[in-house]
Amino acid sequence: MEPSITRHRENVTQGQPGNGGAASGLELRDVVVDVPGAAPGPGQSTGSEAGTVRVLGPVDLMASEPTVAVIGANGSGKSTLIRLLNGLVPPAVGSVRVHGLDAVTETTAVRARTGFVFTDPLVQLVMPTAGEDVELSLRRTHRRRPERRMAAERLLQEHGLGGLGHRSIYDLSGGQRQRLALASVLATDPVLLVADEPTTLLDLDWTLEVQELLLSLPGSGRCEQIVYTTHDLDFAAQADRCLVIADGQIVHDATGPAAVQWYRTDVLARRARRDGPDAGTGRL
Numbered sequence: 001m002e003p004s005i006t007r008h009r010e011n012v013t014q015g016q017p018g019n020g021g022a023a024s025g026l027e028l029r030d031v032v033v034d035v036p037g038a039a040p041g042p043g044q045s046t047g048s049e050a051g052t053v054r055v056l057g058p059v060d061l062m063a064s065e066p067t068v069a070v071i072g073a074n075g076s077g078k079s080t081l082i083r084l085l086n087g088l089v090p091p092a093v094g095s096v097r098v099h100g101l102d103a104v105t106e107t108t109a110v111r112a113r114t115g116f117v118f119t120d121p122l123v124q125l126v127m128p129t130a131g132e133d134v135e136l137s138l139r140r141t142h143r144r145r146p147e148r149r150m151a152a153e154r155l156l157q158e159h160g161l162g163g164l165g166h167r168s169i170y171d172l173s174g175g176q177r178q179r180l181a182l183a184s185v186l187a188t189d190p191v192l193l194v195a196d197e198p199t200t201l202l203d204l205d206w207t208l209e210v211q212e213l214l215l216s217l218p219g220s221g222r223c224e225q226i227v228y229t230t231h232d233l234d235f236a237a238q239a240d241r242c243l244v245i246a247d248g249q250i251v252h253d254a255t256g257p258a259a260v261q262w263y264r265t266d267v268l269a270r271r272a273r274r275d276g277p278d279a280g281t282g283r284l
């Protein structure tokens with residue numbers, strides 16, 4: 001039987017209620033997410049109501065760092081955790097406060113401040129063409145159509161999509177769509193940006209470009225905080241703080257480099273226990 005993972009938290013500065021930390025960051029208290037399901041999968045337990053399965057929690061978290069990465073195995077609960085941050089997933093138990101607002105009772109206000117970038121861009125692109133999609137996001141800040149058009153074209157250029165404004169979103173490549181989805185979300189000027197694997201479809205050059213852009217957003221004043229999930233450990237290592245999730249729990253919480261180091265060691269140890277001591281150690 002696998003030894004259970006020890007919960008560990010390294011020395012990371014946490015925001016405290018009352019000193020501005022929670023109002024400018026994230027505060028999750030005893031949060032549990034249950035989904036409908038008859039039988040728990042591996043590593044899962046039954047939920048608090050009959051016919052539900054627990055996929056996350058209990059999770060306690062205070063985070064006001066400008067960049068927060070979330071890493072862990074497939075199905076561990078990363079997307080579920082970040083979906084709590086704009087009310088896409090409701091907690092069965094506990095409370096989620098985002099920059100001082102309750103994600104359940106003040107969902108509209110939370111969503112007005114939170115930009116969410118989905119792994120699959122087609123989930124969020126709603127307009128027929130690339131240009132129209134960015135223009136939709138610019139409606140609040142650019143009331144006049146000609147200015148909106150020009151601003152949209154500028155944003156498309158910045159994201160390597162110059163000249164593609166008239167192109168149907170279905171006629172863009174996967175990577176172009178992922179960049180368009182990010183451009184459209186950034187056009188809304190979010191205070192908090194939440195991104196679920198934002199570089200999975202990108203080539204190496206654009207991966208580095210987008211990672212650099214995302215990590216620079218808080219420092220350049222374009223948003224206060226960014227939270228992202230990723231399987232790219234180099235990207236995760238650059239975050240101010242990184243949470244490692246396993247079986248719906250935060251099992252390690254540290255600075256980016258320290259958490260990534262812990263995660264690599266943990267994965268290798270698991271592989272060695274499962275497949276023997278020489279199992280693929282050179283590839284991580």
Ligand SMILES: Nc1ncnc2c1ncn2[C@@H]1O[C@H](COP(=O)(O)OP(=O)(O)OP(=O)(O)O)[C@@H](O)[C@H]1O
Nearest residue numbers: 035036037041055073074075076077078079080081
């Ligand atoms: N609505 C739902 N109904 C049933 N099960 C769900 C639901 N949402 C999530 N799950 C389950 O919860 C677990 C966590 O899913 P989640 O998408 O958060 O994982 P993840 O860590 O983001 O995985 P990946 O790295 O593969 O994207 C998985 O076992 C998933 O199948």
